[in-house]
Amino acid sequence: MHPALSIVFFTTSSGAGYGLLAWIGLLAPIGALPLTRPFGAVSLVLALAFITAGLLSSTFHLGHPERAWRAISQWRSSWLSREGLAALATYVPALAFAGLWLLDGTGMLWSACGLLAAAGSIVTVICTAMIYRSLKPIRQWDNAWVLPSYLMLAAMTGALWLAAALSALDVLRPAATVLAAALVLAAAALKMAYWRSIDRNSAVSTLASATGLPRNRTIRPLDPPHTEENYLLREMGYRIARRHAAKLRRIAALGGFLAPLILLALAWVLRGGAASALLALAAALTATAGVLVERWLFFAEAKHTVALYYRGEPSSDAHSLR
Amino acid sequence: MTSLPTPQPGAKKLALVIDLDTCVGCHACVVSCKEWNAFGETGPLPEFGPYQSEPWGVWLNRVHTFEVGDGEDGRTVYFPKNCYHCEEPDCVTVCPTGASYKRAEDGIVLVDAALCIGCKLCSWACPYGARELDGDGGVMKKCTLCVDRIYDENLDEAARIPACVAACPTSARHFGDLGDAGSAVSKLVAERGGCDPMPEMGYRPVGKYLPPRSMLPIRATDESAAQGSRSPNGFLRWVDRVLSR
DSSP states (O other): OOOOHHHHHHHHHHHHHHHHHHHHHHHTTTTOSOOOHHHHHHHHHHHHHHHHHHHHHHGGGOSOGGGGGGGGTTTTTOHHHHHHHHHHHHHHHHHHHHHHHHTTOOSHHHHHHHHHHHHHHHHHHHHHHHHHHTOTTBTTTSSTTHHHHHHHHHHHHHHHHHHHHHHHTTOOOHHHHHHHHHHHHHHHHHHHHHHHHHHHOOOSOOHHHHHTOOTTSOEEEEEOSSSSOOHHHHHTOOOOOHHHHHHHHHHHHIIIIIHHHHHHHHHHHHTSHHHHHHHHHHHHHHHHHHHHHHHHHHHHTOOBTHHHHHHOOOGGGGOOOO | OOSOOOOOTTOOOEEEEEETTTOOOOOHHHHHHHHHHTSTTTOOOOEESTTSSSOEEOOSOEEEEEEESSGGGOEEEEEEEOOOOOSSOHHHHTOSSSOEEEOTTTOOEEEOTTTOOOOOHHHHHOTTOOEEEETTTTEEEEOOOSHHHHTOTTSOGGGOSOHHHHHOTTOOEEEEETTSTTSHHHHHHHHHTOBOSSGGGOOOOSSEEEOOSOOOOOOOOHHHHHHHHSOOOHHHHHHHHHHHO
16 A cells, blocks of 8 residues: 555654543543643643644545545544544543643543543544554455554553653653553554564455456466556555565664663663653654654555456565564 | 445346456457546546656556466456445445445445545555546546446437447446346346455455356367378379479
8 A cells, every 4th residue: 555644644643642642631630640730731732733733634645635524424434534523522622621721720620621532532543543444455454453553552652752741841750651661562562463463364365356267277467457557556556675664664663662662761760850851752752753664664565455456466475574 | 425225125236247258358348438437427537647658547447367377278368347336335434525325226336526535545445446536636436337328318228338338349248237136137147157356355246247158278179180280182282282382
């Protein structure tokens, strides 16, 4: 699948934003976060900025962005519609939560708004993941690891940005660091399991099943139906070289998981101060960059069944990347 | 509404039945589809760089060519591919705006260009590649089964068939109601063992392919081979000698 940069950026950015919003909405009402006005302002503005930048970016790949509002109408059947609706609905408690915090109205209503914003964030990320998870023609997406990976990566980047915001105001507590580190490890484990799964499973559809021609004969494309590329090949026929995929997986793993873990550990060791704050910020930045690469690969490594008609069954389809 | 209509017993299910035995791969259906649908209901179907070195564009019907079998057993099969107007089309249900819909009255899957936001999700959801984005108009295009032709009462009744079916010189393309077990297309499917493309996807295509009648290799028989090697007698022998000089 062609990795459209607007979508790659959208899922990474709003994933981090919803992750951060969910953590603040859950942890602030139970008193696990400092209820100071600067922290509320910095962390919530950061979360809403990530979310809004992502959502705006997602409209850039549309043929008619001005009609984007229509996308919230088909929530009965469409995960994309549900995502749009959940994203918009989450703004209401999120803005109320931020407003009440800044106006020192941190009471029951504020707590309720926080929890609702967290719930909305989780639902939105689930919808995003389900858009991909529900596409049967793409076996790398129609995969049980997709939903947990999306949720965990959003929780991980959110927790890292939370740690960065806390240490920027010099109020980073050990619990926040431990939470972020644990989520990095969990997300790394899920992503490795996903990569292993897509390497081991082979496609269900074959050129024989796609054409109804005899299964016991070799079937190979002889003449293409057109001499140049078309929409199908540009959009669904994107190919990435195996060695590039393997290299990019290492880059995603190093940037997304290993580097943030080391940077977090260093920030912990320094125990506060400007250097510690910079290290926590660097951890959040490299993790987000790593997820950006991971998300790009999520598209680039995805193979659509329509490619069968054009390329048959490449022997590399059941390849393993190790 | 992108939720699928509740299937009614006895409802019409219009689609194409394509005979892989008689298709000669002439692409007449491809061209006539483009010609009809570049205008009217579906149009335009833009071309990008039509007079440049790498022209490409939107076509709703494409003929693939496959080689089946190896070496002497190899045989060419032409495979026209277009929308099958599936009974459970995910291309419809994933649509966030209600632009994609399946008609309750005849099962035709259509896109309302006025509602389409061009998010491409329906084209990702189609396992067959039946949908192509019109990059100029920013909306998705697909086979309409020539809905602006098959119901046009200004046309002769015989002409109320999809353009691709009308164009086929070998009658490899058949159009009709697959919801009616007694229709000509349904009988053809039953007789010839018509099959679904990618049944494992669960989309339940309405359109069918009729498989090639025989996949046996075409070889010279022993008799004709023996005849060819025998030397001619009499007059033919004389002709052979004269011509061989």
